[in-house]
Amino acid sequence: xxxxxxxxxxxxxxxxxxxxxxxxxxxxxxxxxxxxxxxxxxxxxxxxxxxxxxxxxxxxxxxxxxxxxxxxxxxxxxxxxxxxxxxxxxxxxxxxxxxxxxxxxxxxxxxxxxxxxxxxxxxxxxxxxxxxxxxxxxxxxxxxxxxxxxxxxxxxxxxxxxxxxxxxxxxxxxxxxxxx
Numbered sequence: 001x002x003x004x005x006x007x008x009x010x011x012x013x014x015x016x017x018x019x020x021x022x023x024x025x026x027x028x029x030x031x032x033x034x035x036x037x038x039x040x041x042x043x044x045x046x047x048x049x050x051x052x053x054x055x056x057x058x059x060x061x062x063x064x065x066x067x068x069x070x071x072x073x074x075x076x077x078x079x080x081x082x083x084x085x086x087x088x089x090x091x092x093x094x095x096x097x098x099x100x101x102x103x104x105x106x107x108x109x110x111x112x113x114x115x116x117x118x119x120x121x122x123x124x125x126x127x128x129x130x131x132x133x134x135x136x137x138x139x140x141x142x143x144x145x146x147x148x149x150x151x152x153x154x155x156x157x158x159x160x161x162x163x164x165x166x167x168x169x170x171x172x173x174x175x176x177x178x179x180x
Contacts, residue, residue, distance in 0.1 A: 001083045002120045003035045008140040016136050039067040040120045044171035051144050061094040074172050082107045
């Protein structure tokens with residue numbers, strides 16, 4: 001599991017348009033950030049993501065609870081969750097209790113070794129490139145609306161080189177009408 005921070009915006013920025021000109025009002029506007037919280041299954045690469053305005057303990061715990069339900073609905077019973085050493089993961093008592101209730105062991109990567117958490121890190125790069133910067137959105141609200149559609153495409157149709165050109169849903173067992 002991991003999070004990725006994205007800047008909120010009211011009009012497309014230079015990352016997608018190449019135009020770096022902003023008015024004084026736009027420079028003074030504090031539109032803030034939003035975080036994409038993500039879980040990626042190690043075997044199937046099936047991803048679950050949600051967009052939230054923060055990364056507080058209650059937000060993370062609620063996200064993990066919904067994520068566990070998502071995986072269980074696909075017949076996947078998580079046994080372990082690996083994350084970085086962020087304060088929200090390491091010192092979150094509610095998260096520890098939730099994982100213990102579900103029989104899930106929480107592992108932490110070694111300090112300054114993000115490659116240990118490589119599958120979700122790679123997913124976050126794809127998320128940024130294909131979803132966040134892959135289209136020109138009128139605002140961050142429009143980008144947020146597109147996340148569910150992109151995630152469905154990622155899980156059900158997008159070919160993965162690590163899965164021999166098949167989508168993640170093809171590695172999930174007992175799923176009717178899966179893409180093979």
